[in-house]
Amino acid sequence: MATIPVASSSESQPAAKAKDATTPRSLDGILQYISAGWDTLTRSMNKCESLEDTKTGGEAFLYLPSGMEIPSAVAELQNHCRVRVEHLPTAITRLGEIDLSKIPTEGLLYLENPYVVPGGQFNEMYGWDSYFIIRGLLRDHRGDLAKGMVENFFFEIEHYGGVLNANRTYYLTRSQPPFLSSMILAVYEDETAEGKADLPWLAKAYGFALRDYEQWTAQPHLAGKTGLSRYFDHGKGPVPEILGDPGQYYSSAAYFFLAHGPSFKSYLFHEKESGSASSTIPGMSFPVFECTPETADIGASECAVGSRIGLTEDYYKGDRSMRESGFDVTFRFGPFGAATHHFAPVCLNSLLYKTEKDLERMSELLGRPEDAMKWEVRAAERRKRMIQYLWNGRSGLFFDYNFVARRQSRYAFATTFYPLWAGLASKEEAGEVAQNSNQFEQAGGLATSRTQTEAQWDYPYGWAPLQLLAVEGLRRYGYEREADRISENFLSMVLENFRRDHTIREKYNVVTRSSETSVVEGYAQNVTGFGWTNAVFLELLHGSPEVKAALDKDTE
Numbered sequence: 052m053a054t055i056p057v058a059s060s061s062e063s064q065p066a067a068k069a070k071d072a073t074t075p076r077s078l079d080g081i082l083q084y085i086s087a088g089w090d091t092l093t094r095s096m097n098k099c100e101s102l103e104d105t106k107t108g109g110e111a112f113l114y115l116p117s118g119m120e121i122p123s124a125v126a127e128l129q130n131h132c133r134v135r136v137e138h139l140p141t142a143i144t145r146l147g148e149i150d151l152s153k154i155p156t157e158g159l160l161y162l163e164n165p166y167v168v169p170g171g172q173f174n175e176m177y178g179w180d181s182y183f184i185i186r187g188l189l190r191d192h193r194g195d196l197a198k199g200m201v202e203n204f205f206f207e208i209e210h211y212g213g214v215l216n217a218n219r220t221y222y223l224t225r226s227q228p229p230f231l232s233s234m235i236l237a238v239y240e241d242e243t244a245e246g247k248a249d250l251p252w253l254a255k256a257y258g259f260a261l262r263d264y265e266q267w268t269a270q271p272h273l274a275g276k277t278g279l280s281r282y283f284d285h286g287k288g289p290v291p292e293i294l295g296d297p298g299q300y301y302s303s304a305a306y307f308f309l310a311h312g313p314s315f316k317s318y319l320f321h322e323k324e325s326g327s328a329s330s331t332i333p334g335m336s337f338p339v340f341e342c343t344p345e346t347a348d349i350g351a352s353e354c355a356v357g358s359r360i361g362l363t364e365d366y367y368k369g370d371r372s373m374r375e376s377g378f379d380v381t382f383r384f385g386p387f388g389a390a391t392h393h394f395a396p397v398c399l400n401s402l403l404y405k406t407e408k409d410l411e412r413m414s415e416l417l418g419r420p421e422d423a424m425k426w427e428v429r430a431a432e433r434r435k436r437m438i439q440y441l442w443n444g445r446s447g448l449f450f451d452y453n454f455v456a457r458r459q460s461r462y463a464f465a466t467t468f469y470p471l472w473a474g475l476a477s478k479e480e481a482g483e484v485a486q487n488s489n490q491f492e493q494a495g496g497l498a499t500s501r502t503q504t505e506a507q508w509d510y511p512y513g514w515a516p517l518q519l520l521a522v523e524g525l526r527r528y529g530y531e532r533e534a535d536r537i538s539e540n541f542l543s544m545v546l547e548n549f550r551r552d553h554t555i556r557e558k559y560n561v562v563t564r565s566s567e568t569s570v571v572e573g574y575a576q577n578v579t580g581f582g583w584t585n586a587v588f589l590e591l592l593h594g595s596p597e598v599k600a601a602l603d604k605d606t607e
Contacts, residue, residue: 052382052502052503052504053502053503054501054502054503055498055501055502055503055510055511078546078602078603078606079606080549081545081546081549081555081588082589084549084553084554084555084585085187085191085555085585085588085589086191088555088580088582088585089167089187089188089191089193089196089585092167092168092169092170092580092582093165093166093167093168093196094165094166094167094168094174094175094176095124095164095165095166096113096122096124096125096128096161096162096163097124097127097128099128099131099132099133099134100174101159101174102128102132102134102159102174103174104157104158104159104174104219105172105174105294106172106291106292106293106294107157107221107291107292109156109157110133110135110156111132111133111134111135111158111159112134112135112136112137112156112157112158112159112220113125113128113134113135113136113137113158113159113161114136114137114138114139114154114158114159114160114161114220115136115137115138115139115161116138116139116142116143116161116210116211117138117139117140117141117142117143118138118142119138119161119210121136122161122163125161135158137158139154140153140154141153142210143210143211143212143223144212145212145213145266146211146212146213146215146223146224146225146226146266146285147212147223147224147225147284147285147286148212149212149223151220151221151223151224151286154220157219157220157221157291158219158220159174159175159218159219159220160207160211160215160218160219160220160223161218162176162203162206162207162218163199163202163203163206164199164200164202164203165196165199166181166196166199166200166203167181167184167188167196167200167582168580168582169184169557169578169580169581169582169583170557170578170579170580170581170582171557171576171578171579171580171581172294172576172578173217173578173580175217175218175219175222176200176203176217176218177216177217177227178214178215178216178217178226178227178228178230178377179227179228179230179377179516180582180583181200181204181230181234182230182233182234182237183515183516183519183582183583183586183587184200184582184583184585184586185197185200185201185234185237185238185586186237186519186586186587186589186590187582187583187585187586187587187589187590188200188586189237189238189241190586190589190590190593191589194238194241194242194245197237197238197241198238198242200234201231201234201235201238201256203218204231204234204259204263205255205256205259208259208262208263209259211223213226213262213263213266214226214227214229214231214263215227216374216375219292221290221291221292222292224284224285224286224371225283225284225285225286225371225372225374225375226263226266226267226375227375227376227377228376228377228398228399228402229263229264229267229399229402229403229406230402231259231260231263231406232260232263232264232405232406232409232410232413233402233405233406233409235253235256235257235260235409235413236409236412236413239252239253239256250416250417253413253416253417254417256413257410257413257414257417260406260409260410260413261410263406264403264406264407264410267280267399267403268280268403271283271285274394274395274452274454275395275454275455276454277395277436277440277452277454278432278433278436279395279400279433279436279437279440279441279452279454280395280399280400280403281372281391281392281393281394281395281396281399281454282372282373282375282376282391282392282394282396282399283368283372283375283392284368284371284372284374284375284392286371287364287367287368288367289301289335289367289370290370290371290374294574294576297335298335298337300572300573301335301337301362302335302337303387303571303572304318304362304366304370304386304387304389305318305319305337305360305361305362306337307386307387308362308366308386308389309339309354309360311386315386315389317363317365318362318363318365318366318389319360319361319362319363319366320360320361320362320363321358321359321360322336322358322359322360322361335361335362336359336360336361337359337360337361338357338358338359339354339355339356339357339358339359339360340356341356342354342355342356365389366387366389368392369384369385369387369388369389369390369391369392369393370387370388370389370391372388372391372392373387373388373391374388375391376388376391376396376398376399378398378508379508379573379574380506380507380508380572380573380574381464381499381500381504381506381507381508381509382462382502382504382506382509383451383460383462383464383500383508383509384396384451386504387572390453390455393453393454393455393456394451394452394453394454394460395440395441395451395452395454396451396466397437397441397449397450397451397464397466397467397469397470398466398469400433400437400441401437401466401469401470401472401473401475402469402473403433404430404433404434404437404470404473404475405472405473405474407426407429407430407433408426408430408473408474410422410426411423411426411427411430414426430475433475434475437449437470437475438480440452440454440459441459441470442480443459444483446463446487447483447484447486447487448463448467448483448484448487448490449466449467449469449470449476449484450462450463450464450467451464451466462500462502463490463491463500463501463502464499464500465491465497465498465499465500465517465521466517467484467487468484468488468497468517468520468521468524468525469520469524470484470524471484471485471521471524471525471527471528472520472521472523472524472527473524474527476528478528481524481527481528481530482528485525485528485530485533488521488525488533488537492536492537492540493511493513493540493561493562494540494544494561494562494563494564495513495540495541495544495559495560495561495562495563495564495565496513496518496537496540496541496544496559496561497513497517497518497521497537497541497561498510498511498512498513498561498562499512499513499514499517504572505569505570505571505572506570506571506572506573507558507568507570507572507573507574508573510562511560511561511562511563512558512559512560512561512568512570513541513558513559513560513561514557514558515541515581515583515584515586515587515588516583516587518537518538518541518587518591519587519590519591521534521537522534522537522538522591522594523594525537526594531595534594534595535595535597535598538591538594538595538598539598539601539602540561541561541591542588542591542592542598542602543601543602543605544559544561544564545559545584545588546602546605546606547564548564548565548566552566554579554580555579555580555581555584555585555588556577556578556579556581556584557576557577557578557579557580557581557584558577
């Protein structure tokens, strides 16, 4: 791993942008692509392509909630798609409640309304992707589709126990970053602006937002005694949704831990000659090909050439919890995310603060002053604890807190902008984060981290949602120049790459301003589509007249 030096102010300026004379109105072209893309990316229970799962393969299964009558759309689906329709074996009231061994074949979970998927191999409605997609849909006047997606999350909470990572059976053990209250208010405010404020719908939505919030503020999602929350997947063992052979990914993790010696011994076990293992988690084991000086202290058995090693229960819990965070894969929570469940993260707790403030606002709109006061108190308490554990005045950044080791992380990550977006940072704290934004700024926008690990959620890669949250956070505190610079850098990069290959990607190398990526650890593909990049392009474009004018001028 390598830590990247802080960029100077000149290094963070936009790179020179090449003109393409053959597409003089390429800004119009990309807007047309995005507009048409919503339909291309829409899935529903009357479309055969919604059922396909390239991540696991096999026969298509569609699962309905236990006891639910088969809807007419599903009955019709059976007539023209190759699909088996089944019911879940039991009712589900909370995530992790169902024994997945009772669902021997993985499949899609039924949702009532059409939804927009990210793109590429993804045919499901994802938890945090959907917030950004909904913002884009509302910007593009697709309010009915956006509202239907929010109501799909209500359906998930009611029938599957919570907002899911995505609507597949193998995601019934985990959620994703909690943006539900933000989705609700985005839809409500859009309808209100059109003179269609729907207070009964908001009252219903309030109940579901409360249920979503409560699963994050109870065990096992509590971060020790900090009063903060953590990511935690209820499942065990390897995840099934890794593209290709999951063994390749997990062997990379095992060999990394072996090569780096005793610091990571807790993530490894030695498989005994009898074939039994010292871990109770079913998984995989890998042969040891060589031993290095760094592994000398790990133990003779683990380092014996020809022996086999495996990954422990604690590792798999961290790996799964990293996937609940949405940041898969990053080394932010230790190599391969192995210690994710040991951290109180900046992102999660900022979103829970935002949820508390959103519930306060909903209470006020619904005429519930006592509830509003309760949420105000809860938000203030969370802010106090976040400053205590997550703010670093010396560095002028927010960091995650390892509550097991009882120390603050030193891994600089772009989630340091979340407290600005959520509005919990003080004016002074926001000023320091803005001043230190050059630690992440590159020619194509914000890099996810300052550490090069060959994982997709680290340097040199930049992702659309982090650009939007950072830019909106900076604008919230009056840092318009910084916000405009980041917006223009990111938008112009996406536009340049669109001119070349006529598509929008999941992630970008913000150092080289290219969609060409070289990810080693995790998902190597840079898939097309792409739902949240499309949405963020629209939102950033409309966020500043100056930035839009600059892009318009560049495409003349």
